[in-house]
Structures are given as C-alpha cells and as structure tokens.
Amino acid sequence: MQVFTYILLGFLVVCAVSVSLSKNLLNSILIYMSYSLIMSVIWILLESPDLAITEAAVGAGITSLLFFLTLKKIHAMVKTDEEGEEKDE
DSSP states (O other): OHHHHHHHHHHHHHHHHHHHHOOOHHHHHHHHHHHHHHHHHHHHHTTOHHHHHHIIIIIIIIHHHHHHHHHHHTTOOOEEOTTSOEEOO
16 A cells, blocks of 8 residues: 555656646646646555545645636637647637
8 A cells, every 4th residue: 555655756746847847727737636636646555534525625626726717717628620720619
C-alpha cells in the first residue's frame, strides 16, 4: 500500500508541475481535474472520506465546470476545421 501511495504522490507532483508549464488553457484545466481526482484518492487512503468527497465534488467537479464556462465565455475554446484553421462561432 505504501508503494501505491508513493506512486500517487509522484503523479501529484507531475500534475502540479505540468499545469504550471502548460501553455494551453484547456489542457491546464484537464490536468487540474486529474490533480483533484488524485488528491481525493489520497484522502481516501488517509482514511478521511469526508475530505475525499469534498475534494472530488468541489475540486474536480464544480471548479472545473466553472473554468470550462469561463473559457467558453471569453471565447478561448475555438473549434478548428479540417484544414487546421481556427474558426469562431
């Protein structure tokens, strides 16, 4: 069980570093979601299920949803057509 905890902590550090180095906002949000989900698993391993549920609901759920809505509102998420050109909708 200790090895699994160390692996999760390693993934946590990788997520924290990669979210700060990512230049794409959408990728940063997805990495942040995975950070929150890994953190909720760590809270379960630490036998704190109330914090795990809160982390999963707020960190990976509500906060990520608000980030997605903000990206949509500021038109940071654009669709690309087949040739790779960006088009706004």
